[in-house]
Amino acid sequence: MITLYHCMSARSFRPLWTLEELGLPFELKMLPFPPRALALDYLDVNPLGTIPLLVDGQTRMTESAAICQYLCARGAPTPLNVEPTEADFGAYLNYLHFGEATLTFPQTLVLRYARFEPESRRQPQVAEDYARWFLARLRTLEPLLSSRACLCEDRFTAADISVGYALLLAEHLGLTARFTPAVQAYWSRLKQRDGYVRALQTQERAARAQGVSVVPAPDATGSP
Ligand SMILES: N[C@@H](CCC(=O)N[C@@H](CS)C(=O)NCC(=O)O)C(=O)O
Numbered sequence: 321m322i323t324l325y326h327c328m329s330a331r332s333f334r335p336l337w338t339l340e341e342l343g344l345p346f347e348l349k350m351l352p353f354p355p356r357a358l359a360l361d362y363l364d365v366n367p368l369g370t371i372p373l374l375v376d377g378q379t380r381m382t383e384s385a386a387i388c389q390y391l392c393a394r395g396a397p398t399p400l401n402v403e404p405t406e407a408d409f410g411a412y413l414n415y416l417h418f419g420e421a422t423l424t425f426p427q428t429l430v431l432r433y434a435r436f437e438p439e440s441r442r443q444p445q446v447a448e449d450y451a452r453w454f455l456a457r458l459r460t461l462e463p464l465l466s467s468r469a470c471l472c473e474d475r476f477t478a479a480d481i482s483v484g485y486a487l488l489l490a491e492h493l494g495l496t497a498r499f500t501p502a503v504q505a506y507w508s509r510l511k512q513r514d515g516y517v518r519a520l521q522t523q524e525r526a527a528r529a530q531g532v533s534v535v536p537a538p539d540a541t542g543s544p
C-alpha cells in the first residue's frame with residue numbers, strides 16, 4: 321500500500337492528484353503545516369521535514385514532480401504517462417519538472433516574504449518582485465496553450481498536474497487575475513477535472529478525520 325504524507329494544498333497535492341487520477345489505493349497521512357515545527361515526530365520519518373513523502377515498500381521519495389513521474393511510470397500503461405517512444409516525451413519530462421523547478425520556486429519567495437515570515441521581517445517589494453518573476457515565466461506557456469488544451473500529446477498528463485499545482489498555488493497567492501488568457505482558460509479546465517475535485521475532497525475529509533487543520537498550507541500566516 322502506498323502511503324502519502326501530505327499537508328493541505330501543499331506540493332504533496334501533486335502526488336495526491338495523480339493518485340486520484342490513477343485510481344490507485346493509498347493511505348493519506350495528514351500533517352499540520354509546517355510539520356518541522358508542528359509535527360516533530362515527522363522528522364523521524366523524513367529528516368528533511370518537508371512534504372510530500374511517499375512510501376511504497378522500500379521506495380521513499382520526497383520530490384513532488386518525481387513522485388508523479390514514478391506513479392505514472394509504475395502505473396503505465398496510463399494516458400497520464402508519456403512513453404519514451406512518443407513524440408512529446410522530452411516535452412513531458414520538461415514540463416513535469418518546469419512546474420516545480422521553474423514555476424513553484426519563485427512563488428515560495430512570495431509566500432515567505434508576504435506570509436510566512438513574522439510581520440517585522442516581511443518584505444512586500446521582494447514578494448512583488450518574485451510574483452512578477454513567476455508571472456513572466458508562466459507567460460511563456462501562453463503560445464502553446466493558445467493552440468493546445470494540454471501541455472503534451474494533446475491529452476492530460478502528469479505534466480499538467482505539475483504545472484497545475486503551480487497554478488493552484490498562484491490562486492492562493494491571489495495571482496490568477498494576472499494570468500494571460502490561455503493560461504487562465506487552461507487553469508479553469510484543470511479545476512473541472514474529476515481527479516482534481518476528488519483530490520480536494522479527499523484531503524479535506526482526511527484532515528477532518530485526523531484532527532488536522534483544513535486551512536491550506538499556502539494560507540497559513542506567521543508559520544514558525
Ligand atoms: N522540491 C520539493 C519541495 C518540497 C517542499 O519544500 N515542500 C514544502 C511545502 S509545499 C515544505 O514542506 N515546507 C515546509 C518546510 O520547508 O519546513 C517538492 O517539489 O516536493
